[in-house]
Amino acid sequence: MFDLFGCFISGILGVLITVRMQVWLYYKKDDDETRALIKALKTEIENLEIIFQIEFYPKIFNNKDGILWYSYPLNTDYFPIFHANCSKIGKIKNDDLRSTIISIYTMAKFFMDCLRTNNICLEEHNKACETGLSSEILHSKQALMASMQQNIMPTVQKIQELLKKIKTL
Secondary structure: OHHHHHHHHHHHHHHHHHHHHHHHHHHHHHHHHHHHHHHHHHHHHHHHHHHHHHHHHHHHHOOOOOOOOOOOOOOOOOOHHHHHOHHHHHHOOOHHHHHHHHHHHHHHHHHHHHHHHHHHHHHHHHHHHHHOOHHHHHHHHHHHHHHHHHHHHHHHHHHHHHHHHHHOO
16 A cells, blocks of 8 residues: 555656746747847847948937938838837836837837938928028028927937846846
C-alpha cells in the first residue's frame, strides 16, 4: 500500500514540477522576446535620431527665414519594427519606457504629417511664384512660416526631449 501511495505522490510531484517548468519556460521566453523587442525598437529609434540630426535639425534650427524650403517624399515606412510589433508593446513592463516609446513614435508620425502639410504649402508657394501674384506669394509664404513655427519646430523639440529621455531608460 505504501509503495502505491509513494508512486502516486511521486507521479503528482513529477506532474507539478513539469507544469511549473513549462510555465517558467513560457514566461522566460516571453521576457526574452520582450527584451529583444525593446532592443529592436531602441535601434530603430537610434536610426531615426541619426536621420533627424543629419537631415532635419540643421534645416530647422539653423534656418534664418523661418521656412522649411524642402519638400520631402513621404512614401517610405520609417517605422517597420514599430508597425510589426505594435501588439507586443504592451508587454513592456517598464511603464515609463513603454510610454516614452509610444510617445516617440506618435510624435514622429505627427512630424511626418507636419512635413506633408509643409510640402503642400511649398507646392502652393511654387505655384504662386509661377503666376507672379504677390498676394498669393505672400499668403503661401505666411502658410509656410506658420507650418514651421506652429508645427514643425515644436514637434522636433518634443522629439528631442523624448530621445534624451529614452537613453536614460
